[in-house]
Amino acid sequence: MPYLFFCLLLLICTDCVAVSTYEVSLDESLQHVDVRICFAPNDALRPADLHVDGDARAAISRLRWNEQQLDSVRQLRRLRVVDTAGNCLDYRAQLQTTGRRWFADNTDYRLTSSKDWLLAPAHGQSALIRFHLPPGMAVSAPWPPAESEAAELAEDWMLLGQTPPSWSNNVVFGRFQVQPLTLGNNTLRVAILPSSPTLTLAQVRPWLEASALAVMRVHGTLPQPDPQVLIMPADGQNDAMPFARVMRGGGIGLQFFVDPNSSAQAFAQDWKPTHEFSHLLFPYISRSDAWLSEGLASYYQNILRARDGRLSETDAWEKLLAGFERGRRDRKRNVTLTEEASGMRHSRSFMRVYWSGAAMMFLADTRLRELSGGQQSLDTALAGLASCCMRLGEVWRANAIMRKLDEFTDYSVFTDIYRQYAHSDQFPHVQAQLRDLGIVERHGRVRLDDSAPAAKLRHALLQFNQSTTAVLQ
Ligand SMILES: [Zn+2]
Known part of the structure; x- marks a missing residue:
């Protein structure tokens, strides 16, 4: 239970937090995020360990270490974490639109891969991340939620560092909701991206639930809890669900491209959701x-x-x-x-x-x-x-x-x-x-x-x- 461990440290000892934290603020126009990474002195994670993906290099600006400007990400190698307060790295990252197949651009949300904007910890070096969002906005991400009985501290924190930082994923920002769908011991974190006509959880729930439950009945649970589920609008050209897949960067994410004009019957008959959940x-x-x-x-x-x-x-x-x-x-x-x-x-x-x-x-x-x-x-x-x-x-x-x-x-x-x-x-x-x-x-x-x-x-x-x-x- 690594998530619990980190959160308890946060709770018990706020002066000696042993885990580094990421705070991400989203710009209302969905153009950029401002990221603050604070390194805990007694944590193993150091600025030199951060993964800088090729695409992130061009997206990052306003890089500062304890409010002092840095010229480039190459300087991360030289930064030293000290035992006093501070030890925070700030930067701004432009959010690139990923030119992916099936993806219909929409001004209400922005689909990103976190490696394009996040200087992530190495695989095995855990850190916590949370988001500060303008009113009415949400983020859908695959990172596992940090669990704790101390709700006010654990709330909204997610755990980084569980997979190699180069693995792809989907992180979406925008005007939608992340709706929990609890089935047995699992909670699917469902985000239905805006479409015309609008799709609701009540509409997608029958096929989503039937597929997930069928797989859970194999031995009682989904082995990897709380997956991200992204429902993305697509022009299906007579196919209710032209494409679906599982991505594993940061955590488990299922992505279903759906034609919002399709009938409930067409969704119910599609084999892809059962196929994708079976991958888990x-x-x-x-x-x-x-x-x-x-x-x-x-x-x-x-x-x-x-x-x-x-x-x-x-x-x-x-x-x-x-x-x-x-x-x-x-x-x-x-x-x-x-x-x-x-x-x-x-x-x-x-x-x-x-x-x-x-x-x-x-x-x-x-x-x-x-x-x-x-x-x-x-x-x-x-x-x-x-x-x-x-x-x-x-x-x-x-x-x-x-x-x-x-x-x-x-x-x-x-x-x-x-x-x-x-x-x-x-x-x-x-x-x-x-x-x-x-x-x-x-x-x-x-x-x-x-x-x-x-x-x-x-x-x-x-x-x-x-x-x-x-x-x-
Ligand atoms: Zn497959």
């Missing part, structure tokens, strides 16, 4: 092993929607099988899955990567349930992982995750599947498993056979664990 069941996985993170999300986007009734059993299997087929068609001879995942953005071989990973998760889930007589599953393996391995800022390789999942389940199912397929050009062999489960496909249509030897296991795959469901009611 893993820590950050190296991009060269994207088949694992995308595989889990692609498998669960269908399995979980069938478990809560948003998809029929037949529809869920049809969608999974159609995905496997797309993945199989996208396969290239002599290119391994890991090689394909490493170059995925360049080669556009998303289908092979996503659906090979999904097929591996399907194989692992069914084999584990078979071997353990239903005692272990992908869900129980992920519950184990959540108890040990979710630290923000850590990057995991797939082989290490698969070893962990085996440790928690006492079988070698995950490493066996990893060895068989991660460095192979074969699409995972799912046919025998599908046949045993009674999933019969003909011309893209699925028929379910209840007389198949593992038909019961097929039913179990589409059931939530009752104990985790009870926790959330």
